[in-house]
Amino acid sequence: MKVFFEKEVDSIQSIAIDKLVEHPYHKEVYESSPSSMLEESIKRTGDKPIYPIVVVPNPENDMYWVVSGMGRLATLVQLGQNEVEVKVLPYPCEETVKNLIVDLNKQRIKTGKEKLMEFRHYCNMYPPKKGVRGYNRYEIIGKELNLSKDQVKELLITNDFYCGEGDIVLERIFDNTLSNNQANTLKKCVEQQLEKFNSTDVFEKLSHGNFDFSRLDYGLKHLDPRDETEYNLLKSYLTRGITLMEFQKKLEQYGKVENRVKNHEDNKIHIPSNIDEFTLGNAHIIKGDNTKVEFTNPYEKPVNCIIGSPPYGDRRTNGDGQRKETGHGMNGQEYAVYLAETYQKYVPFLAEDGSIYVIVDEYRLDNGSFSCYLEHFVIEMVKRGLFLVGRYIWWKDNPMPRSYADKDMVAGYEMVYRFSKSSNDYYCNDDLFLELDKTTIKGFQEGCTNSDKKGNTTRGTEYYQSHLKKLRNTLSDQTCRDIIKGNVANPEDFFRQEEEKRHTSTSPIYLTSTLILESTRPNDVVVDIWNGVGNTMTSALLLNRKYIGVEMEDNYFQQSVRRLITTEQWLSEVTKEVKNTLKEYTGEITPSSEFSISIPVEQVYVES
Numbered sequence: 001m002k003v004f005f006e007k008e009v010d011s012i013q014s015i016a017i018d019k020l021v022e023h024p025y026h027k028e029v030y031e032s033s034p035s036s037m038l039e040e041s042i043k044r045t046g047d048k049p050i051y052p053i054v055v056v057p058n059p060e061n062d063m064y065w066v067v068s069g070m071g072r073l074a075t076l077v078q079l080g081q082n083e084v085e086v087k088v089l090p091y092p093c094e095e096t097v098k099n100l101i102v103d104l105n106k107q108r109i110k111t112g113k114e115k116l117m118e119f120r121h122y123c124n125m126y127p128p129k130k131g132v133r134g135y136n137r138y139e140i141i142g143k144e145l146n147l148s149k150d151q152v153k154e155l156l157i158t159n160d161f162y163c164g165e166g167d168i169v170l171e172r173i174f175d176n177t178l179s180n181n182q183a184n185t186l187k188k189c190v191e192q193q194l195e196k197f198n199s200t201d202v203f204e205k206l207s208h209g210n211f212d213f214s215r216l217d218y219g220l221k222h223l224d225p226r227d228e229t230e231y232n233l234l235k236s237y238l239t240r241g242i243t244l245m246e247f248q249k250k251l252e253q254y255g256k257v258e259n260r261v262k263n264h265e266d267n268k269i270h271i272p273s274n275i276d277e278f279t280l281g282n283a284h285i286i287k288g289d290n291t292k293v294e295f296t297n298p299y300e301k302p303v304n305c306i307i308g309s310p311p312y313g314d315r316r317t318n319g320d321g322q323r324k325e326t327g328h329g330m331n332g333q334e335y336a337v338y339l340a341e342t343y344q345k346y347v348p349f350l351a352e353d354g355s356i357y358v359i360v361d362e363y364r365l366d367n368g369s370f371s372c373y374l375e376h377f378v379i380e381m382v383k384r385g386l387f388l389v390g391r392y393i394w395w396k397d398n399p400m401p402r403s404y405a406d407k408d409m410v411a412g413y414e415m416v417y418r419f420s421k422s423s424n425d426y427y428c429n430d431d432l433f434l435e436l437d438k439t440t441i442k443g444f445q446e447g448c449t450n451s452d453k454k455g456n457t458t459r460g461t462e463y464y465q466s467h468l469k470k471l472r473n474t475l476s477d478q479t480c481r482d483i484i485k486g487n488v489a490n491p492e493d494f495f496r497q498e499e500e501k502r503h504t505s506t507s508p509i510y511l512t513s514t515l516i517l518e519s520t521r522p523n524d525v526v527v528d529i530w531n532g533v534g535n536t537m538t539s540a541l542l543l544n545r546k547y548i549g550v551e552m553e554d555n556y557f558q559q560s561v562r563r564l565i566t567t568e569q570w571l572s573e574v575t576k577e578v579k580n581t582l583k584e585y586t587g588e589i590t591p592s593s594e595f596s597i598s599i600p601v602e603q604v605y606v607e608s
């Protein structure tokens with residue numbers, strides 16, 4: 001055994017604190033910080049620690065390496081001392097100074113990490129030596145650390161395996177919060193699923209002593225701890241928060257969701273962003289500002305109905321939170337004129353017996369009072385030669401929460417105004433009135449655009465937006481639910497790419513469908529100059545009308561195009577189902593194009 005110093009060498013000296021630096025090896029092995037416990041005891045012993053800080057001179061300059069007492073030094077600095085009494089030992093060689101550091105810190109209360117570092121220190125100090133008689137490496141290291149030779153042997157194997165990214169496992173073993181057996185079970189899993197253990201983070205996540213390690217292998221085979229959601233599920237299984245059966249059930253649900261997401265991703269349709277018009281089957285979508293863009297109509301017949309919901313004036317945005325949208329900064333009168341002028345541009349395209357439906361909601365001015373733009377708007381439309389021929393309320397089952405700030409008792413509705421070119425010679429579908437009179441169709445009464453991620457409305461009932469089944473008596477419940485996928489107010493919506501913004505103010509399909517049925521015949525042309533993500537389009541396509549949409553925002557234009565493709569595809573697939581159903585009622589149908597169906601809608605009503 002090498003000894004550090006031949007004879008008594010200690011000398012106590014007062015040294016300025018800025019000359020004292022922690023030795024790099026001390027820093028590597030130990031964690032030092034000032035302690036309030038030490039502060040009190042140092043105060044009791046005349047502002048000096050009982051055991052002095054130990055230093056060695058740095059052979060390269062006039063500084064000193066601190067080899068023991070960093071906690072004491074930090075405490076003295078905190079107490080405001082500029083100079084401290086230290087014990088100065090002569091500098092031995094670099095290797096010996098490392099041993100000195102560990103020896104001087106023997107009495108320290110150590111963390112798992114410090115114990116691990118000391119263990120490694122002794123492993124380096126006593127390397128394997130073959131053929132040296134009487135040299136038992138495990139025994140000597142064990143003596144230094146108060147461990148049996150078998151413990152040392154086992155720790156050496158574990159250290160070799162986890163050293164590096166798995167250090168946290170070893171630290172926990174030395175901290176006594178993880179057993180060697182648990183570490184061994186974890187080791188088997190690491191060997192089998194190495195790809196999941198590619199970071200320190202995963203070792204940290206999976207080496208908790210309170211886990212049931214007999215569950216680890218099964219859990220890890222099904223879940224990937226690198227994913228936070230999967231890890232949380234795994235954790236609740238490993239901590240026995242859930243039973244095996246519950247775990248399996250959750251895995252099943254999880255798998256279904258995963259598959260759904262995968263299907264959704266795989267089926268994404270990418271639309272080139274440089275197109276400003278898209279036509280397919282029975283719909284034509286134009287990208288542009290409706291006040292300026294050229295209105296192109298590929299159908300060679302006039303428009304029978306314009307349906308739409310303009311932006312909400314100065315009130316709110318359609319999802320991007322920007323305050324630069326149409327109507328922002330305008331008072332009620334200005335906005336009314338703006339809207340009426342916009343509609344005026346489209347009147348020449350409207351059939352003589354056609355209708356304009358405007359779905360509108362009031363907004364408040366900065367001073368708190370209503371803008372009254374609805375009233376002004378009706379007057380502005382009438383000034384431009386249009387007649388107000390219908391005035392409905394769109395009643396919302398699950399409106400936005402009532403606003404105390406706005407002092408509104410009721411806010412669960414919007415207005416729908418119907419205008420036409422003539423006061424009495426506009427087309428009306430009497431059959432629709434008959435159907436509504438039968439009261440089997442709830443029409444305006446159900447559904448709204450607000451629902452949670454699971455498709456439930458905030459009022460608790462299932463979100464069941466489309467009443468097309470009842471309106472047409474042709475579609476299955478499931479089909480009606482599938483249509484809802486188009487509702488982009490939901491995060492799981494079908495047409496929006498993940499990076500695209502969600503439209504927050506879409507019109508429900510039952511509303512636009514009812515208005516279309518009231519004012520048009522099959523194959524008529526329906527237009528929405530505030531297309532958004534195309535709910536009016538979906539209604540028109542499902543009701544076998546032609547559609548033209550105008551949308552300013554590229555983002556919503558893209559979503560609508562994708563929606564058009566999917567809806568037309570879907571329609572061509574269900575044509576068979578619809579055909580068969582219809583045959584029972586009408587005897588015949590004639591598809592008008594590959595992607596469209598020609599159904600005499602008004603003839604298919606039956607008692608339900």
Ligand SMILES: C[S@@+](CC[C@H](N)C(=O)[O-])C[C@H]1O[C@@H](n2cnc3c(N)ncnc32)[C@H](O)[C@@H]1O
Nearest residue numbers: 289290326506507530531532533534535551552
């Ligand atoms: C209230 S939302 C209508 C949503 C639509 N009904 C739906 O269900 O998706 C109004 C839409 O008009 C668009 N818009 C606003 N100003 C426009 C303009 N000047 N020209 C064309 N579109 C405009 C907005 O981007 C928004 O998508």
